[in-house]
Amino acid sequence: MERKGIIAAGNMLVDHVHQIRQWPERGWLVEIVHSERATGGAPLNVLLTLAKMHAGLPLQAVGLIGEDNDGDYITAMLDQY
Secondary structure, eight states: OOOOOEEEESOOEEEEEEEESSOOOTTOOOOEEEEEEEEESHHHHHHHHHHHTTOOSOEEEEOOOOSSHHHHHHHHHHHTO
């Protein structure tokens, strides 16, 4: 039996990246000047990269995602492909 395709399983995450102007001293607050989020976790990033490359192989994600904003973000990213 010939198998074709790629299954990626594991942690599928969302990275929240916050930009600040300077590192605060201990106990001090700092202003966040920019925030963004991006997909994280090797399985998710591998599948999204292969999809963007039009690899021509069936791709399947196996894992759990939360029922929250981050889970919705991951689902939306996967649904693009």
